[in-house]
Structure formats: structure tokens, C-alpha cells
Amino acid sequence: MENFPILSFITFLPILGMILILFVPKKQEILIKWLTLLVTGVQLVTAGFIWRYYNYALGGINNLNTFQFIERFRWIDISGLTWLGNVKVDYLLGIDGLSAPMVFLTALITFIATLSSWNISKSIKGYFALFLLLDTGMFGVFVSLDFFLFYIFWELMLLPMYFLIGIWGGVRREYAAIKFFIYTLFGSVFMLLVMIGLYFSTTETLANGSKIFTFNIIAMMDPKNFTATGILSPFNPNNLRLVAFIALFVGFAIKIPMFPFHTWLPDAHVEAPTAISVILAGVLLKMGTYGILRISYPVFPEITHQLAWYIALFGMINIIYGALCAMAQKDYKKIIAYSSVSHMGYVLLGMSALNSAGFSGAILQMFNHGTITAMLFLGVGVIYDRAHTRGVDDFGGIANQMPIYTGFTTLAFFAAIGLPGLSGFVSESFVFLGSFSVPSIRVISIVSTLGILLGAGYMLWTFQRIYLGELKEKWNKLPDLSFREYAMLVPLALVIVALGIYPSAMLNLMNSSVNALTDFMNNAQKLYSLVGKY
Amino acid sequence: MELKYLFNSLPYIKPELILAASLVIIVVADLIITKKKELLHYIALAGIIAAGYFVLEQFSMNAFAFSSSGNKGMLTVDSMGAFFKGLVLTASFFVFLFSFSSNEINESRSKLGEYYALLFGMILGMFFMISASDLILVYVSMELVSLSSYVLAGITKQSLRNSEASLKYLIYGAVSSGIMLFGISLIFGITGSTNLYEINYILRSPETNRVILLLAGLLVFTGIGYKISAAPFHFWTPDVYEGAPITITAFLSVASKSAGFVLLIRFIKVAFIQNSLNGYWQLLPAVDWKTILLVLSILTMTLGNFAALWQDNLKRMLAYSSIAHAGYMLAAMAVLSNQGLIAILIYFAIYLFMNLGAFFVVMLISNKIGSEEIDNFDGLGYASPFLGVSFAIFLVSLTGLPPTAGFIGKLYIFIALVDAKMFLLSVIMVLNSVVSLYYYMRVLKHLFLRKAEGAPIELKVSFPNAVVLLMLVIPVLVLGLYFTPLVEFAKNSISVLGF
Incomplete structure (x- = not known):
């Protein structure tokens, strides 16, 4: 167990599966499906192993020695001319309490999304091949600790996603797919520039004592590693760190999606097939906030302190605006899509507090939102598969016809509203606990609580329109859940209830890292004031 | 020039001699062979490979040849030249392979002899362009390239479009080379020399007339800009690319452009640079090339990308895209540093594979459906998944997304730009790549997202073509993930003879 490259295994297993699928004849549809399920199943089991051997005491964040399951070898090694320096890129993987929950979430969601892809009928082979490619990209983002590697995985997801939606x-899939692609690329090209800027500002000391430029994210967090004249180095009096932070933040914010960059999301969600919506909401959106916590915050701590108030403000706008938009929709899927915008706002609000309660809330909310929204989208998928419509007003009284299905969606709805006893409640209360305790954003925090009220409003109203009331004549033939649908919904429901009752399961996992991050952010102020410009 | 200098210089032009010999052999063989014209393909390939062998030994050379006066020569043989000669030969190699199965070429089989003879003339001209360090030789070699390409653009004479392309090319070419010649005469008037090294020496004296020099520099740049299709000298590109046979278009877009770039690099680096400091080239105060290149690069990439958005003909779209790529490489040139030069070399090597690949796929498809209009490509990604996926890889690489080689090319340009603190240019360039995404993805949209109308088309890729395609796809994928050898190679090939 010691030397097994478990993170590479979980990341690249889908690529292996994809290659296998490419060699399976097109007609063998069942085989392709089961192969994909096997791959994602093995990933889920592997994630279980990771959890089993995960050391809760190690914090990670800015200390590579406290990361776990580290894999490192030199990938690109270009010997140097003096004026070019040595270009060395590491293949560096590792997880801490920040990425571990995301890895588990991704494993769970992809497994369930595979089940939900079972009724795909068009070019099955292409679908599952792309699905597995996407899978690799998602894991890669969460486990890589080298910016270059991170960027490659980040971009790797775009193309499969474009095709999966497109x-x-x-009906409007072409438009939605290209919109998603262009928005995300727009964000990530700026990320690329910041990455190169950081590369030229950060050095890493080699074993032989020589210093080289590095893409290592961990090295970028230590002010000691910055060069004297680097454009993003705090030692340089004319540095562009503020601009770089904003550029990087926008790159991540587009993925979250943060207002005003959110407009791709409703389109993408409405047009995407159910399984892809589940992945999109369950995993992809988390990459934005994960990137901020993994890179933006610790690499630019002093700027983060400067701009925390604005982050909180945008969090608030997301919460309120998303909720109001959701309220105005008539399309079931669009409502859920906008509810994602609103719920991701809590993550932003939580992380802007810069204290341990806020961080815990934010990370927990990322996980919980992943499971809850996945369940909500599956709920939409189930009814859409049967009725072939998503108009909220087309339905009514579904509870009479499909009681078990309605039971599951009720659970998801209540979890989304934040009912105590379900997982959403815990994370949202941590977010408010964290943000309320910071005087500068207290008002923002108070206004944001309106979001809970609005959330309850649009959720219950939607619920009432679809599930309650009198059953329409045309829907009295709809069958209740099939076995496959049970298999999708039950695990998610269990997780939601379990984390509602016993949130410590997840909180303990990330506790050390949250503390490390909080300490780092608080000490950074002192650290960066020493290096001059703060 | 004494005769003995001439003979002493011959070892430096072995590849050129081979190319000239191949040209003659092809002309003669064309006369002898009457039935099996296909043999000419093989003769041509053999000529390329033989020339390639001698190019290899030039990587370690650093010498002047054909000294006209003093000890500076008409030709310089250096590793950068060797790199680009290798590039031109590789491009020729692939284009010759494409010619095997190109319908356009096969339908006019009787002209195969002329086709290859002219191609060899063009390659020969490019080789001289690449090593020329005397403006007279620059002009003559450019004319050799141009004259061959005017004819080649219209060689099939199948359609009006074809002849139109040829004529347009000729008119634009004649005008721009005339302008360039005027520039050369002005430079000669100021400095009294046509040798780039001597021009550099004279320009170092403070009393040069800067206004006329600026004018002369711009006029010469017009000729070069025409070859690399930089805006605003690009107007011929879309029409010629659309009208010419696709093999020639592919060849022009890679080889002709690379020869033009070498000329630009040599012209600026030899004649206008004072010295090099930490890899950054310090310009003589004579002409502010940095600003000129900066502005032209922005103009070229932006214009290329925005014009490509509206194109429905794939050849035309790729023509505009090649203009945009010239803009990216000009951006790296504008850095005026060794790092920028490395970036250009890397970019060109990668551009060769991805651009030729894209043209090859278009050729294979249009061989079958007889059209290059994007609307006729609907759903064809499913007709041959291998072809479709390869096309997708080339287009993604042209956009510059990881994990393809195109990303590495762009990455190195950005590295050069950011290191030189040219942030405005880098921001404009990244925004340009976002724009380019739209039209590249538009092709994929038609290939995969649309359903074919009418009866499904059978697209079979023959085994030899599949091999050629793999030879292009594999580098694009492998260099995207492991680019160490390419970068090392480029880094060792940037020696430009001079100061």
C-alpha cells in the first residue's frame, strides 16, 4: 500500500477505460456501459481506500510534507541556458483536507452519473469515451499540486464537455456548448498568463542548492521563494499582484459561476443530458471554488485580505440574485440551475470570512451542494424521462402518482432549503457562523440570510406546483422509480442524511487543513508586511 | 569574386545542389517516362530525403559562403538556417505524400513532371532565402520562390478559381517585390552595400539618415510581409489559398511562410541589432523595429482571427487562420530576444504538423465529396471517426489547448512575452485565442453536432493515408505532453551567424 501510486491510479484509470472502449465494437452497447460502470466503480472503491488510509492529523495547504499520497517525479527537464533558466516541471500529485472531500465527491458523482447515463441511446461508444476523458480531467484537477499540471487537467475537461453537451x-445544444466553452476558455487563458507570471517570480531550491523557476503551487505560497524582481513577486515594488489576483479569480469565478459570469450555466444545464448536468453541478462548479482556495488564497494572501470584502459582496449577490432568478423560472431544470448559482454564493461568502468556521462551511458546502444538486438534477431527469417536458406548470400532483420518487425529491428539496437534520443545514450554518463573526462583512452576512428565505420560497413553490395539488389526467400512467433509479438516488440520500446527522465525518477529515489554511492566512499578513509592500 | 572562392564554397551548398539536381532529374525523367508517371512521386521523395541528409550536417556549421567582398559572404550557413531548411524539407515530404492521393493532382497527371519540377524550384528558392545574407540574393531567391508558386497555384487549370488564384498571386507578388526592390535600392543608397553584415556596420555610425532608412526598412518589410502574409500585406492569401490545389495551399502555408520568417529574422537580427544582452537584442537606434513588429503582430492576429469567423469555405478559413498564426509568431519576433526566437522555432515545428494535418484531412474529405464548404461537412465526423477525431485534434491544437502541441507553442510565446514584460501584447494574444476557438469549434460543430442530410457518405481512409495521418497526429499529441526534445532541439538551433 505504501508505494502504490493510488492518485495516479484513480486519475488515469478512466483513460485506460476509454482506450478499451475505443476498441470495443460499436454494437456492444451493454459491454461499453458496464465497462464504464466498472471503471467508475473501481474509482469509488479506490476513493474508499484513500479515506481508509487518510491521516486526519496532517494539514497540507502550504507544507508539502503534510500532504498525503504524494507522487512526484520530474516530467519536463530542460537544461538551461543562463538567460532562459532551467525549465523543470514536476508531475506532483498529493491531497490534503481540502482536496480529499472533492476526490470523494467526484468518485461518488461520476459513479452515479454513469448509472444515470444508462438510457443514452445515441452513439454510446463516443459518449462513454468522452465521459471517461472528462472523468480523468476532474480527478486530475483535484489531485495536482503543480500549476502546469493543474492547468492541463483544467483544460482537458473543456473539450469532452463541449461534445457531451453539444x-x-x-434543442439549443450547439449554442449552449459553445457558450460554455468560450466562457471557460476566456477565464482560463488569463489563468495561463498568471501562471507564467508566477513561474517567473518563484524559485525552488534544488537538492544541489541551485535555484530554478518553478510551477510548484506549494512553493508559490512561501514569500521566501519569490525573486527580487519577478513581476508577481511581493519584493518587487512595482508588482502586479493585485491585477494577477483578479485575473486568476475571474478565471475561477467563471467556473463557480459567480455573478456576472454566470450566464453560461443555465444554458448549459438546460441543454445538457441529465448525467452531464449532474457532473456539471456536482463537480465542475466546485473546481472554481477549489481553485480559489487552493491557489488564489494561499499564493496571494495579502491581496485576499484586501479584497475579502468584495468576495463576500459577490457571494451575497450570488445568493440573492440566484434565488430571485430561480423564482422567476418556469423550467424545472432552470430553477435547479439558478439554485446552484445561489448555493455557490454561500461558498464564496464562507471563504471570504477567512476564519476556520467560514472555511469549514465553504468546503462542506462544496461537498453538500455536490450531492444535493446532483440529487435534484436526477429528480428532474427522472420526471423528464417519463413526461418529456420540464415546464413546472405542466405538472401537478405527481406525489399521488409517484410517491416514492416524490419522497426522494422531497428529501433533496429540504436539504437544499437547509432543513436541520440534513446536510445542507450544517454547511450553511457554518458559513453564517464564520461570516457573522467578522465585523467587516457582518452586514453582508445578515443580508445574505435573506437567501435562505428566498430559497425556501422558490423551492417550496416549485415543489408545490409539481408534486402537490391535483394530478393531471395525462400523467396518470407514469411509473414510479425503477431499480436503476433507486441505485442512483439511495446513495445520495444516505450521504445527505448521514452528513446532516453526523457532519463530523466530513468535518474531521478537513479539520487539520482548515486550521492550516486559517493559520496561514492569518500569519500571511505578518509575513507579507515583512517583505515590504502590503 | 575569384573562382577558387566559388569552389571553396560548394561544400556549404550541398543540399541546394541536390535539390537542383533533383529538379533536372525530374524534368528529364518526365520526358523519358511516358506511361508510369507515378514514378515521379518516388523520385521527388528520394530527392527530398537526399537533401535532408545534407541538411543534417549543417546543424553544426557556422560559416559564410561565396564571399563577395571582405570576409562576409552572400550566404550564411548556421544552425537556425539548418533548422528551417529541415522544416521546409519536412513540409515538402508531407506535401509530396499528400500528392499521391490528391484528386486534383491525379486528374492532371500529365503535368506531374512540371508540378514536381516547379516544387523543387520553389524549395531551392526557399533554401537560398533561408541562408541569404545579401539583399541581392534575397531578392533573387524570393523571385525564384514566387515565380514557381505563381504557376503552381494555377497548375491544374481546372476551374476559373484556379486561374484567378494564380493571376492574383502574380499581381500582388509583382507589386510587392517591386516595392521591396525599391527598398533595397534605398538601403544601398544609404549604406553603399547590399550585404547585411556590412549594412549593420555602417548603420552603427551616427550620421545615417533615419527617415529614409525607416522608409527603406518598411519597404523591404513589405516584401517579407507578403511572403509571411502579415497584415496589411495579406490580401492575396485567402483567394490564393482557396483557389490553389490543396497540396500547394498546404505547402505555401507552412514552407513559404517559414522561409519568409527566416528572412525577417536574419534581416532584423543581422542588419539592425547592436548587441545582445542576456539574450535580449539591443536595436540600433536606426529603426524602431520593436514597435513596428508589435503593431503589425497585433493587427495580423486580430484581423486573421476575426476574418476567419465568417468563412464558410474551409480552405479560406484555414487561410485566415494561417494569417492569425503568422501574427502569433510575429508577436514572438517582436520580443527581439533569443527566447522569442526559440518560441518561433518551436511554434513553427508544431505549426507544421497541425496545419498540414488540417489541410490533409480537408483534402481527404473533399476528394470524396468534391467540396470544401463547411455546410457539406455536416455529420462527416461519424462517416470516418478516425478522420474526424484526427481533425478534432488538429483543430484543438491550432486553438492552442492542452494536451496538444499547439498549447506548447503558444506557451513558449507567452513565456517569451511575459518574461519581456510585454503584457498588453500577451493579453491581446490570449483574447485572440479565445476568438479563434469559435471558428475552429465551428468546424467540429458541423462534423459532429450536425446530422448529415441525404444518404450517408462512405468515407474510407486507405492504409497509406492512415499512416500519413498518424505521422501527423502522433507528434501533435506527444509533443503536447512531452516537449523536452523539441525545446532542446530548438534551443540548440538558434545560432544566427553574426556579432
């Missing part, structure tokens, strides 16, 4: 999506 080929298997709804």
Missing part, C-alpha cells in the same frame, strides 16, 4: 444535449 452532441447529446437538447
